[in-house]
Amino acid sequence: MSLLTVQLVPASKLPARRTHWVSIFSTVTDRLVHKYGVPSLGNLRDPVQEIFYIMLSARTTDNQYRKTYRALRAKYPSLTDLAMASAEEILSCIRDGGLGKKRAAQLRGIAAALLAKFGNDPSRHLKNLSAREAFELLNGLPGMGPKSALCVMMYSLNHDTFPVDTNVQRVASRLGALSPRLKHWQAQQRLPALVPEGRSKELHIGLVVHGRTVCLPLKPRCDRCILADLCKYGKRRTAKARSK
């Protein structure tokens, strides 16, 4: 099943076994939005800027990759500047963000690919692509994978696509929507089909914030969780605590 196929299936056409989870995630989304709102996680409205922002976010902290992004923008204000730079020059700008020569070459490759395909205003062209066209193009850029492509589509192109990051996968697994044994790519394939139509961004951001603040990897705070009554893992933990 393709990442886009599952995302574009209307909830009314989903097989019966999925409708239960679409309904649960509708309630989950309402509660998360009520508690956290839909805060900005620092992502950018311009799709080209967002591509580079996402590419710098691997394996580092929020503060560090924002700093690296600002340094890259300052040194290479235009795509042409970046496409003409050597990987060594770009590396000197991103090294502090924990990124290496391979990522530097990918950044240059993305700039060159966007210029070759769209000329000087790739953002405008990206905004005019269908969801499928945008996914294929973004997923094919050097160093970009499905999750990065779906992030750019959701944050900057206003498509109803659902990227699955580690926080999203962990909370969804604990709720019981996914097997905890799934690999990340399997979770990315399966979870979008369970997301209520039109609510991808609200749910994604809510799960990220919840995963960072309450449903922590090692010590989830189930006693203060607004999803506890819906959560398989949380109910099991509570029952176990009561039986002691």
Ligand code: SF4
């Ligand atoms: S009840 Fe616990 S495990 Fe379930 S979502 Fe909340 S914090 Fe996570």
